[in-house]
Amino acid sequence: MDANQLWGRRLKQARLAAGLSQKSLGITAGIDPFVASTRINRYELGVHKPDLLTASNLAKTLGVPLAFFYAEEDDMADLIYRYSKADTEAKAQVVQLLAASPGLAE
Amino acid sequence: MDANQLWGRRLKQARLAAGLSQKSLGITAGIDPFVASTRINRYELGVHKPDLLTASNLAKTLGVPLAFFYAEEDDMADLIYRYSKADTEAKAQVVQLLAASPGLAE
């Protein structure tokens, strides 16, 4: 599976979970109604890739973090999604657990 | 800060942590040595945005998950990085902790 196709698969998964059509997703995300269906379809099939602003708007519409779309491993995608939905306490526990792991220096 | 600039800031952060120059990062990631510096520089400043394959190669070279570059919040970037560096046991604990949070339906 190529990178664009994986990206599209994650978009489609989030869209279906939200119960939206390709067209309505695009429109809600601010894409011109006359081309919304066309563009979302191409993103999902991995034919084209949207710019960051469009991707961010799609993520907001679908209630997932932008980074979710770019996860290369399924467990990473799951982590990103679940963390974003977790309550404050659970997030704090995760942060504490991972505090032992090294952060990015500099 | 615009989305491309944030992306570039994360790339730069990871590059500096790895102790590489813009040129050497690009070369190691497989970019033509004659244009590596130019391209990495434009990515870091948010002038241009690389395609997914290039971004993935940069992530591999720097030892960060691809999704790290696309995190919109700093705590999300930190989560993604630390999780990727955590040992198997710590990852399992995180997964268990977040199992209470809802996953993405469908």
Place this chain on the structure above:
DNA sequence: TACAATGCTACGAATTACGTAGTATCTGAA
């Protein structure tokens, strides 16, 4: 059967990134 909704695609135009060919600045060695 009709018709609306949905998913999908070829084509030319518009947008974006790329490669070329540099400049400016800094640091270390002679």
Place this chain on the structure above:
DNA sequence: TTCAGATACTACGTAATTCGTAGCATTGTA
């Protein structure tokens, strides 16, 4: 000091990619 190499950065024209237009095919349903 001066020179050379390394580093970060940028204007310009070309090449590559996405966009908008204008559709087609299939499914469900009134």
